[in-house]
Amino acid sequence: MGLPDVAEVWDWLSTIPDPEIPVISLVDLGIIRDVGWRGDTLVVTVTPTYSGCPATTVINLDIDAALRARGIKKLELKRQLSPAWTTGWLTETGRRKLEEFGIAPPQPAGGPSRCPRCHGENLERLSQFGSTPCKAQWRCRDCLEPFDYFKCI
Amino acid sequence: MATPDNAALFQFLLRMGDNTLILGHRVSEWCGLAPVLEEDIALANTALDLIGQTQLWLGYAADVQGEGKTADDLAFLRDVWDFRNVLLVELPNGDFGQTIMRQFLFDAWASIMLARLQKSSDQTVREIAEKASKEVSYHVERSAGTVVGLGDGTEESHSRMQAALDYLFPYVGELFLSDEVDVAMIQAEIAPDPASLRAEYDALVAKIMAEATLTVPADAYVHKGGRSGALHTEHLGHLLAQMQWLQRAYPGCRW
Structure with a gap:
């Protein structure tokens, strides 16, 4: 039996949801850095978002389970620290899905560009930290709703 | 066994990791207890980053x-005598203001140190520093902002922040001391001379304390003994008794 094509493995990985923000996939999040074969072992290189993010362990388990379910027998998950993950690696699809879900996507300017609900631009920051390491809490002064902002790092 | 060559590197890494471990544990003690929800979440996030860096x-x-x-x-x-963190991070939290002041005094140092370590001759040190720097830039922005908010706040918050600074400042000097471990790190170009960070640190602290209307103590007395392991405060043992409780009660326990 031949080994699956790398492009096919990328397709499989793009169906695995982020455990804490399930509207986006691990590929959308930009944390899968490389997929390749070393002999008959599939090597998937993953970079952590925040060094202490508790989702990291779950993400590795999810990748392991999903690929084994596709028939991968020999799998190695490599952690790559450098270059450090940046929100610039979020895919366009990922950014769009985040906003549809109610999380403002990261902006290089350091704050959300508009409210993910009403698209109002009159915003205020409540806290630099939110319900997960990757998010901050903001509020829209137009619709008065608080919302999560995916921090730019 | 660590060879003579990497024994110093091992000590240096313990100092970096023990600083973040002990401070991370201290900060985590606020979880569920902070004065407002946003601060509670912010402290828990900071603790999480520090444990991740550990x-x-x-x-x-x-x-x-x-x-x-x-x-x-x-x-x-490991027990108390094997830890290599500076005394600053093992001190009890005190009130919220004291916790935030300690956080700023540490974050300010960490932000400068990690920037320097990104030029280390050791690839892994460089990579860890690159990763941790991004997180610490958020920490220092928030702790500095909160120090200013509380220092230049009410009479009550101002006096508490000044008391926190007076109490903690004698513990800052230890961050800039050096010994034979540091000499080995400098020679191998793995880490900078701790003292070479002082001018930048003092400038940052002076700027933030001026905005916070707080006075940096002139007395340069330095409490030391943590990073060498020679003399920790009585507080570290109590902290470890809680942090290591599970492994002490059920050795080898895992899940």
Whole structure:
């Protein structure tokens, strides 16, 4: 039996949801850095978002389970620290899905560009930290709703 | 066993990892207790980042040590005399203001140190510093902002922040001391001379304290003994008794 094509493995990985923000996939999040074969072992290189993010362990388990379910027998998950993950690696699809879900996507300017609900631009920051390491809490002064902002790092 | 060459590197990594481990644990003690929800979440996030950085520093320390240990072994199976954190981070939290002041005094140092370590001759040190820097830039922005908010706040918050600064400042000097471990790190171009960070640190602290209307103490007395392991405060043992409780009661327990 031949080994699956790398492009096919990328397709499989793009169906695995982020455990804490399930509207986006691990590929959308930009944390899968490389997929390749070393002999008959599939090597998937993953970079952590925040060094202490508790989702990291779950993400590795999810990748392991999903690929084994596709028939991968020999799998190695490599952690790559450098270059450090940046929100610039979020895919366009990922950014769009985040906003549809109610999380403002990261902006290089350091704050959300508009409210993910009403698209109002009159915003205020409540806290630099939110319900997960990757998010901050903001509020829209137009619709008065608080919302999560995916921090730019 | 660590060889003579990497024994100093092992000590250096313990100092980095023990600083973040002990401060991370201290900050986590606020979880569920902070004055407002946003601050509670912010402190828990900060603690989480610090523990994450600990896994990287102590994980590398364990590799360098070469005895087949893990970051968890180093965190949970050592006692007071083996820890190499500065005394500043093991001090009790005190009130919220004191916790925030300690955080700023540490974050300011960490932000400068990690920037320098990104030029280390050691690739893993460089990579950990690159990763941790991004997180610490958020920490220092928030702790500095909160120090200013509370220092230049009410009469009550101002006096508490000044008291916190007066109490904590004599513990700051230890961050800039050096010994033979540092000499070895400087020679190998793995880490900078701790004293070379002082001018930049003092400038940052002076700027923030001026905005916070707080007075930096002139007395340069330095409490020391943490980073060498020679003399920790009585507080570290109590902290470890809680942090290591599970491994002490149920050795080897895992899940």
